[in-house]
Amino acid sequence: MKIATRLILGTAALLLIALLLTVWLAVRELTGQALPQGLKNAVLEAEVRWQLGMILFRVGAPLFAATLALYIWARHLMRPVGKLASAARRLSAERLHERLPISGRGDEFDELTTVFNEMTARLEQSFEQVREFTLNASHELKTPLTIMRADVEGMMDDAHFSEPQRAVLYAHVDEIDRMARLVDSLSFLTKADAQMIPLALENVSLDELVREAAEDAEVLAAAHHVTAQLGECAPTQVLGDRHRLRQVLLILCDNGVKYNRRDGTGRIALSLLRQDNEAVLTVINTGPTLDPDEQLKVFDRFYRGSSEQSRCIEGSGLGLSIVQWLVQQHGGKIACSSCDGETRFIIKLKVLA
Numbered sequence: 001m002k003i004a005t006r007l008i009l010g011t012a013a014l015l016l017i018a019l020l021l022t023v024w025l026a027v028r029e030l031t032g033q034a035l036p037q038g039l040k041n042a043v044l045e046a047e048v049r050w051q052l053g054m055i056l057f058r059v060g061a062p063l064f065a066a067t068l069a070l071y072i073w074a075r076h077l078m079r080p081v082g083k084l085a086s087a088a089r090r091l092s093a094e095r096l097h098e099r100l101p102i103s104g105r106g107d108e109f110d111e112l113t114t115v116f117n118e119m120t121a122r123l124e125q126s127f128e129q130v131r132e133f134t135l136n137a138s139h140e141l142k143t144p145l146t147i148m149r150a151d152v153e154g155m156m157d158d159a160h161f162s163e164p165q166r167a168v169l170y171a172h173v174d175e176i177d178r179m180a181r182l183v184d185s186l187s188f189l190t191k192a193d194a195q196m197i198p199l200a201l202e203n204v205s206l207d208e209l210v211r212e213a214a215e216d217a218e219v220l221a222a223a224h225h226v227t228a229q230l231g232e233c234a235p236t237q238v239l240g241d242r243h244r245l246r247q248v249l250l251i252l253c254d255n256g257v258k259y260n261r262r263d264g265t266g267r268i269a270l271s272l273l274r275q276d277n278e279a280v281l282t283v284i285n286t287g288p289t290l291d292p293d294e295q296l297k298v299f300d301r302f303y304r305g306s307s308e309q310s311r312c313i314e315g316s317g318l319g320l321s322i323v324q325w326l327v328q329q330h331g332g333k334i335a336c337s338s339c340d341g342e343t344r345f346i347i348k349l350k351v352l353a
Helices: 003-031 042-090 108-156 163-193 206-222 242-258 292-297 308-312 319-329
Strands: 202-205 226-233 237-240 266-275 278-285 333-339 342-350
Touching: 003 042, 042 108, 108 163, 163 319, 202 206, 202 242, 206 226, 206 237, 206 242, 206 266, 206 278, 226 242, 237 242, 237 342, 242 266, 242 278, 242 319, 242 342, 292 333, 319 333, 319 342
Parallel strands: 226 266
Antiparallel strands: 202 237, 266 278, 278 342, 333 342
């Protein structure tokens, strides 16, 4: 129960007790005896009832007006608390710049608002420092990783190295590539948080992108003994960034292939439907079933899943976070569901008329 409600109910209860006590004392004064003994004279009884009615009216009307005024006053008094609660609910890394206005009354609520604003300012400064560090670190790491890859590839061309040594060099190249992808993903998400990634919006044939993604999925799936399928693909035009939408599809297909069965029965399926004014893009894979808690966490950064297979698969846990951000920037929604050995990612985007 809210503080204002408790304050109103408590005050109203006290006023009601005072009213009952006043009526009881008035009855004793008018009758000259305790009420349970009864009233023997009918005329006196009618007079007493009339007097009691007037007392109730004269006391009850101000009591009702006072309760109503107390309710209005309490709502006005507690309004800053409601604003603080709403601001805390909206608080996120992208909205730390927002500040609450101070009423200027100099009361405890103004002090609480000032403390809240100071806290968000410190959080904003901390987040900004983390962003700058991540961007600078990502930039500084790209060059040495590129140099290392070139050096290792040059060593691989040297005829003096034996096959076991070449295998080690290939492993080094794979590890350098993994680090480079991780650096790129961190840089992307950091820029996304700072709204530094503009979208080149244009009319895009989403069905063409889905067909291209299905072809890419076939290539990825063949290496893992997984079957790629393309279901219904309705002609659909959307307003979006072609490169970023293709990135979304590739990440989902890559995840669908990696987190799939390895016994030759694995399957990844893509489909595109039009429902009213929305394009519904579905990517299905036959990987391990996710429990409800995992379904809520799959879009969290660095989340890799709790299954043994997830821990053995190469990845950084940032791909689905990038997908979610890109879909939201296109004004769409993405959801994950998993049951009976199938995991579905469903994306909804507005279509052009």
